[in-house]
Amino acid sequence: MKMQVAVIGAGASGLAAARHLLESPRGHSVTVFERGDQLGGTWVFTEKTGLDVDGRPVHSSMYRSLETNLPKEVMAFPDYPFPEGEQSYLPAGDVLKYLNAYADHFGLRHCIKFRQHVERVQPRGSVWEVSTTNVDTAEVTTYQFDSVMVCSGHYWKEKRPQLRGSREFRGRQSHAHNYRRPDAYRGRRVLLIGSGPSGMDLALEVASVAQQVILSHHLDKSIGHLFPSNVIEKPDVTSITETGANFRDGTFCEVDDICYCTGYSYSFPFLTPDCGVQVEADEVHPLLMHVVSVERPTLAFIGLPFIVCPFALFDLQSRFFVAVLDGRCSLPDTDTLRRDAEAERRRRREEGIRPHYLGREQVPYLNRLADLAGAQRLPPVVFKLFETVAFRLYEDLANYRRHNFRIVDNETFQEIA
Ligand code: FAD
Numbered sequence: 144m145k146m147q148v149a150v151i152g153a154g155a156s157g158l159a160a161a162r163h164l165l166e167s168p169r170g171h172s173v174t175v176f177e178r179g180d181q182l183g184g185t186w187v188f189t190e191k192t193g194l195d196v197d198g199r200p201v202h203s204s205m206y207r208s209l210e211t212n213l214p215k216e217v218m219a220f221p222d223y224p225f226p227e228g229e230q231s232y233l234p235a236g237d238v239l240k241y242l243n244a245y246a247d248h249f250g251l252r253h254c255i256k257f258r259q260h261v262e263r264v265q266p267r268g269s270v271w272e273v274s275t276t277n278v279d280t281a282e283v284t285t286y287q288f289d290s291v292m293v294c295s296g297h298y299w300k301e302k303r304p305q306l307r308g309s310r311e312f313r314g315r316q317s318h319a320h321n322y323r324r325p326d327a328y329r330g331r332r333v334l335l336i337g338s339g340p341s342g343m344d345l346a347l348e349v350a351s352v353a354q355q356v357i358l359s360h361h362l363d364k365s366i367g368h369l370f371p372s373n374v375i376e377k378p379d380v381t382s383i384t385e386t387g388a389n390f391r392d393g394t395f396c397e398v399d400d401i402c403y404c405t406g407y408s409y410s411f412p413f414l415t416p417d418c419g420v421q422v423e424a425d426e427v428h429p430l431l432m433h434v435v436s437v438e439r440p441t442l443a444f445i446g447l448p449f450i451v452c453p454f455a456l457f458d459l460q461s462r463f464f465v466a467v468l469d470g471r472c473s474l475p476d477t478d479t480l481r482r483d484a485e486a487e488r489r490r491r492r493e494e495g496i497r498p499h500y501l502g503r504e505q506v507p508y509l510n511r512l513a514d515l516a517g518a519q520r521l522p523p524v525v526f527k528l529f530e531t532v533a534f535r536l537y538e539d540l541a542n543y544r545r546h547n548f549r550i551v552d553n554e555t556f557q558e559i560a
Contacts, residue, residue: 154184
């Protein structure tokens with residue numbers, strides 16, 4: 144049956160969703176709602192921080208100097224390579240160009256409604272009511288759809304640890320979400336908390352202008368050698384004072400500014416409580432394969448997992464969900480789905496795996512999605528290259544992006560010196 148499907152967000156995941164819905168032999172009717180005025184999501188750089196012109200939180204967390212942390216050979220959608228070129232790690236602007244080219248190639252623009260902020264998604268019997276606000280005119284419109292694909296991203300809602308004393312601190316406190324360039328830290332003593340990809344990039348960049356950077360992290364190895372000498376490593380912060388921070392090793396450092404590079408929470412404020420999913424800071428559940436709502440299987444989430452090849456994941460998750468909508472992939476009854484979802488949650492908890500973390504599990508996971516969707520599996524070379532590069536930033540932060548790669552065949556890649 145042909146369905147009316149709403150896609151929320153025109154970032155990379157929303158584009159993949161729209162493409163596969165449009166390519167379905169059922170000829171689904173697709174409406175992509177995007178609150179911004181262009182496609183690309185995270186990859187649309189803005190100098191703005193805090194609230195956007197429409198009074199809503201700025202979405203993108205891109206900083207001015209951002210280059211990809213994965214080579215283009217791994218980042219690409221499976222059947223749509225980046226333009227030829229020796230350079231493997233690309234500036235953010237090139238990714239935005241690529242996503243625009245993808246949208247044009249697959250004829251997606253006509254179904255995107257820009258400047259439409261989705262306010263509410265609510266089930267009404269067997270359909271979904273979706274209310275949007277026109278960001279320019281404040282006009283509210285309510286639509287009905289048979290299915291909703293949530294593609295609104297999960298790198299915008301700041302997650303900060305509750306640190307004792309943080310309210311007393313007299314200096315500036317901000318989150319990596321609001322970091323654009325290092326200038327504001329010139330000559331200052333800056334505490335950066337967190338050593339994920341953003342924390343690492345920021346520490347290196349801020350160190351180029353700051354008097355001192357104190358990088359607090361709980362990696363199990365030292366990473367101080369990756370930085371210039373004005374970066375010192377500290378373990379976790381135990382408390383903040385008016386002028387600085389205490390650390391788990393019993394030391395204290397005076398600092399002028401604190402920047403939290405402590406990640407993001409899942410947040411989908413438009414979902415009403417009766418949507419049948421629970422959204423917690425670190426988990427959305429119950430879901431089948433991190434995608435399909437167990438309680439209402441016409442609702443899907445694209446892009447929740449992390450430590451993955453994101454665009455390939457968006458592609459295969461979308462293919463899988465469209466196969467479900469098309470009836471090419473049939474789901475078991477709700478009780479079985481509930482049991483399976485709960486068993487998977489339990490397994491992850493018992494093995495100490497965070498809810499949507501994939502890492503090595505992305506290989507069987509993506510293969511399974513491909514099989515269920517009747518799609519081609521990713522060639523093993525993509526996983527091999529991912530394995531090779533995924534954690535290189537912790538080996539040679541300053542230079543790892545200068546490495547270039549060439550795919551030789553489905554199994555083999557070459558590193559070009
Ligand atoms: P987004 O890109 O966040 O897009 C979501 C879209 O939904 C946005 O356009 C937003 O405006 C819209 N939206 C949100 N809420 C609403 C609403 N209520 N109504 C209407 N529209 C809405 N991945 C890589 O593969 N390589 C990298 O090098 C890399 N570097 C990264 C660096 C940073 C700093 C960050 C934050 C992420 C990085 N990522 C990287 C991950 C990146 O987020 C994904 O690759 C991908 O771009 C996410 O796409 P998305 O479509 O799921 O979400």
